[in-house]
Amino acid sequence: MKQPLGVILAGGKATRMGGGDKGLLPLSEGTILDQVIARLSPQVAGMAINANGEAERFAALGLPVLPDSIADYPGPLAGVLAGLDWAAGQGAESVVSVAADTPFFPHDLVSRLQVAAKDMEQPLALAATPDGRQPTFGLWPVALRDDLRAALQDGLRKVVMWTDRHDGREALFDEAGEPFFNVNTPEDLDKAQAMAGGQA
Template identity: 70%
Template sequence: MKQPLGIILAGGQATRMGGGDKGLLRLGGTTLLTRVIERLEPQVAGLALNANGDPSRFAGYGLPVLADSIGGYAGPLAGVLAGLDWAAEQGADTIVTAAADTPFFPPDLVPQLLLAAEGMQAPLTLAATPDPKRNRNRHPTFGLWPVALRHDLRNALQDGLRKVVLWTDAHDGREALFPVGDFDPFFNVNTPEDLQLARQMIGAEA
């Protein structure tokens, strides 16, 4: 399997942070988005950013900025679709997505997703972590997605589907289980309190 392209999902509305781009929040002397780029870029064959609105606010990152093709903030699946369409233009077979507000995700994200997808005709894998209450906790913004299913995904979105796992389960998607150490590596910054906690996690003030 060829190395996938990477798509950083930054298309959300960040309502619990008061709006704006969560990826541009400062953490340890840099931005959340920079931390995500630095962690994902070595694992993929190329990188793009899914974001809506004026793309010039991300000009300093030097990445292609892909807007949702499905209107009305249709959620992360719309960002996945934008990434799949871009990857098809690049001649790629798969993409891996990561969220712009999740700075501590595993540095072996892509290898583990690929390993879990071995033997699949249409590689489709979501990251997951153990959860003592629910057995496992899936992280739907972190996944391996096949370009071959992009038209199926487009049709599902146009029909109103928004929940990631409903679509992945319908296509027999698998899971790659990642261990949880001192904290969940898929911890994401949704609120000002989360941002403060992230700063404590890295021992930084800003």
């Protein structure tokens, strides 16, 4: 299976953090997004950020910024679709999505998603923990992008409803710690700082 492209989903409104971009909040020596990029970069053939509004705020990162093509913030599937459309233009077969506010995801995320989707005609898999699926972390086939576009235009918003339609699989991550810990509140950011210090 060819190395996929990566799309970092930063299209949410961050209401619990008072708005703004959670990924640009400080963490360790840089920002949450810096940590996300450092983890994802060795696992993919290239990266882009899905975000709405002024793209210039991410200019320092040097990555393409992909806005949703579906209006009114329909959720992470719209970000996945933006990534798939971008990947199609690059001649890629698949993308892996990660969340911009989840800086400690596994270093072998992509390879384990690919193993889970092995032998599928359209490789489609979500990360999962013993607590359930992690719908912003997935392997998505470019070949299904028009199907996803139609589903979004029909009003579908729930990630797992669409992946279940296409017999999407799960890659189970049951290691210790909180690999998919995400920053939603100021208290979460404090915890992330402590976690980052422990991984230094």
